[in-house]
Amino acid sequence: MRCQPPLKSMVYNWLNNNHACLLCDEPAEQPYPLCVACEAELPWLDDGCQTCALPLPMQGLTCAECRRRPPAFYRVEAPWHYGFPLDALISRFKYNSQWPLGNLLAQLLGRWLNHRYNEDLPRPTLLLPVPLSRRRLRQRGYNQAAMLARWLSGHTGIACNEQVLTRLLDTAAQQGLSARERQRNLHQAFSVTTSAPIEGRHVALIDDVLTTGATAQALASLLLKAGARRVDIYCLARTAKPGSA
Template identity: 65%
Template sequence: MDCQPLIKQLVYKCLNIDHACLLCDEPSEQHHPLCLACEHELPWLDEHCSRCALPLPMAGLTCVQCCQRAPAFEQVVALWHYGFPVDSLISRFKHNRQWPLGRLMAELLGHGLQHRYDEGLEKPDLLLPIPLAKRRQRERGFNQAGMLARWLSVPLAIPCDERLLVRIRETTAQQDLHAKARRRNLRAAFSVMHGRMIENRHIAVVDDVLTTGATAQAIAQLLRKSGARRVDVYCLARTPKPGQA
């Protein structure tokens, strides 16, 4: 009789590892509810721009846009390409209230960030989620960026403030606009409450997906003008340029 499966099950129970994988429903055999096979199949973002995390053919490069005009943020940290199945997971988290999926992705992002801190990435003083438009927050019932920031805050031991950065003007949904229109759409859309709280501090802005970077740029500019020493952006996924695989 082969006792290996039984021994493995006992080990997992002793370690309180009894999750089912949220993608395939098989035993995850890990501390988070994702099996190794599904974890390896995620679209990990390995080669990307060193500033804005735009997917590139090689690692260690800076994209043309960031070379021509350096963004107000110092660095974007994203785990994945915005592709299957991550795009579906994010959509189900945001629009179908499948919060366990958001919690899982935040946990994996937290692991990735801790690894980068260990390798020398400067750890921020404060996490600020990108605020959602009031109308969309009423419709959705929650701000996905706020939930991600809270889930990151505890394991990373970084304070999170959901009231310091506010949206003061309703805007058209960004996904319906091209890049230049996105920038126009965000003019004077945000404000910082109690600006003295961010003076000379390193801030990390948290969101789910970075597309053109217009929102991150607008907020980073505002934070820098308000006295922030450095602004980074933490997100789950980064989209490629339109038409790029």
């Protein structure tokens, strides 16, 4: 018996009532439940690496790691760095099934990307969510990256395909692992189920947070080998280098 209300109607009903700001409880006075003041105070990522979006002291720089070992993906697009209160919003969506928060963040990301496209950011033709293992999908009940990709597709008009990538291995959780450990953890963890939709195309991988970039690197390498022309990474937030502000 399916007791859970449909995801689409839950989110629609929640988002189309008179909104109070999710962060300060004042009237949002916007099409989404976030007031102008709180939106301005989100941890916007103003200065980041031109390739991986790692937070840096000023614009126009490339981090040492990307200069030393250029990644398989072309660039990362993330509007925020992973800080308060965005980290709490992402966690509530990802682990506590608070889907309207995910829809809100996807809408803000879509608005930000459309602005970037107007600034001549090359537009991909396909969105691909980072896949979850079957066991973790059963435990959580949903793949937050796939939900973000679906919503983002609606906000940008870019097609989304959830069938291209699959996770073969149920690897240990990435949290708490070093960059080298994450790379070993992901060795042969993913597969391209069909290369036809991506051959010769510019695609974008969708995830919630980019930490070391190990997952993005593994998937981008796989997609390029399968025939993709270019791979970008779209995520909500980029973490800072450990030990930095």
